[in-house]
Amino acid sequence: MLCLDKLPNSEPKETVKLFLRRHWIDLLRIFVFSGAMLLVPVVIGVVLQLGDVQVLHHPLWSVVVMLALASYLLIVHALTLTEITDYWLDVWIVTSERVINTEQQGLFNRLVSEVHLGQIQDITSETKGLLETFLTYGDVYVQTAAEKERFRFKNVDNPDDVKITISQLVKQCKTTHDHDPKLISPGLGTSPTNPDPTAKVSI
Amino acid sequence: MTSFPLWYLLLPFGFIFALTLLFFFFNLFHLNRYAVKSPATSFVIGVYIFTFIGLIGAIGFYLLSVNWHRQIQPSDLIPSFQAQSRI
Structure with a gap:
């Protein structure tokens, strides 16, 4: 399991500032959908009962119906568990040094990526829709100078506050790295605020 | 068509x-x-394991109540959903 106190490749004095998951509304959607699927056999049973179809009294078809119901319940259970796992494994961790994006995309697809705070150039929060506005959740986009697509924090709680927090952390990180040349990676020869590749930096 | 066992x-x-x-x-692994x-x-x-x-358990409880060695006749395939004695 991933331990927040001991993140992989963590730097000295690195602390976790934000630990984000998708908004609880996504979990509610999963349960509502599963509840609706569980209602289907109930509705079918009621319809059969109203039509006076005594299927459960038949020696063969009662077993067929019960096995079909059992299979259906197992499938609904498996699908619900898979969706909850997908929700649970989508996490975004913002530390004092970097942003870690962990997403479970389907059953056999997992994406883990991280970016140093010093590489972040743009942070955008987006709240779109009636439900999102009233429940204050939305997306936060983190863009770097790389060609890679921006990080997307999906349906996180209070995206505006998240954006502000990340902005402050980026500012702090850049300030820290400007004042401590030892923190600049050897070979780059530049600080984030000094793009001149010929500038000499003592390490 | 000959009969076949319920199992x-x-x-x-x-x-x-x-x-x-x-x-x-x-x-669970993930x-x-x-x-x-x-x-x-x-x-x-814990919820995963408990619900599963x-x-x-509920399915097994039902499966244990059925006589799976009962032979199904071709006539049983015709759905006649009148009140009959259960297995």
Whole structure:
């Protein structure tokens, strides 16, 4: 399991500032959908009962119906568990040094990526829709100078506050790295605020 | 058409059960391997196991009540949903 106190490749004095998951509304959607699927056999049973179809009294078809119901319940259970796992494994961790994006995309697809705070150039929060506005959740986009697509924090709680927090952390990180040349990676020869590749930096 | 034992119906059910069992262990593995260590994660894993065992228990309780060696006649295939004695 991933331990927040001991993140992989963590730097000295690195602390976790934000630990984000998708908004609880996504979990509610999963349960509502599963509840609706569980209602289907109930509705079918009621319809059969109203039509006076005594299927459960038949020696063969009662077993067929019960096995079909059992299979259906197992499938609904498996699908619900898979969706909850997908929700649970989508996490975004913002530390004092970097942003870690962990997403479970389907059953056999997992994406883990991280970016140093010093590489972040743009942070955008987006709240779109009636439900999102009233429940204050939305997306936060983190863009770097790389060609890679921006990080997307999906349906996180209070995206505006998240954006502000990340902005402050980026500012702090850049300030820290400007004042401590030892923190600049050897070979780059530049600080984030000094793009001149010929500038000499003592390490 | 000759008669066949009732347990033939368990074959497709067994296949579906095997698939859902695979899904269950797959989800459990992923949570154990990739989830963030916390009491909430332990609670989610506990709910997974508890609900799956509960469901299996309920299904098993029904399966034990059926006489699977009963022979099904071709005439039984005709759905006549009148009140009949149960197995």
